[in-house]
Amino acid sequence: MEFMNDLGKLQRLMASSSAGVSRRQAILENLPINAGDKIIDVGCGGGHLLEHLAKAVGEKGHIYGVDPSEDQIVQARDRCSEFENVTFFNSYANDIKLDQNWCNSVTSTQTFEYIEDIDAALHEATRVLVPGGAFVNVSILWDHFKFFGAEEVLNNRIHEAFRAHCRHQMLPMELPGKLTQLGFRNIRNKSLAFVITQRDENSPARYTEETMAFFALSQGISKTDVMDWRAQLSKAEKNRQFGFTSFPVLTIAFLK
DSSP states (O other), X not given: OOOOOOHHHHHHHHHHXXXXXXXXXXXXXXXXXXXXOEEEEETOTTSXXXXXXXXXXXXXXXXXXXXXXXXXXXXXXXXXXXXXXXXXXXXXXXXXXXXXXXXXXEEEESOGGGOSSHHHHHHHHHHHEEEEEEEEEEEEOGGGOEEESSOHHHHHHHHHXXXXXXXXXXXXXXXXXXXXXXXXXXXXXXEOOEEEOOOSTXXXXXXXXXXXXXXXXXTTOOHHHHHHHHHHHHHHHXXXXXXXXXXXXXXXXXXX
């Protein structure tokens, strides 16, 4: 059993999975988009959402993709190569190279929960928004994220090690207060929770499992234990005893 150690590739595979598709659909359904709008996607990754946004705003609109990973930016440029209304910034969320009150909307998918100084990043997102602009974010309630099917003690060890990968485990619970302080109104949350019982190529469970395995190794858990955990999940799937639950939350707010 081999481990994929390219986390950027795993993120892009996750974005292409059923969970990634459903998250993009939820964002597009809740984000007010008009022809000619300027929209920024913070933590754009491989650019899966950008191509949809570029089509939605049309030639008179413009889309900005921000990501600190040069590799992800390269992948996103390639994905969006047919669009002339997309600009990329290889930078962090607290240093967006746009003027104040520039964008009609800010969107982000599983980015802010990983930022240590989240207040600075949210302040920067607010700075580039026009009055009345929309903020749409998807983050996970990590306390409600879990694999089922492996032996309990080992399963808990892997999950506990994985907690270190994210700085804000329950960001959707913190966001309403933070956004209110920044001047947002009409703040609401929408659950995107799901349950998965398969590990096929379209399953987010497959790529999440791979990511957790890689991270557990980096946290000092032995390769033998990690491989045993994955083998147990595989066996549980064959016996129809496998499960994976995740609780993404979409937060939408409007700047006063």
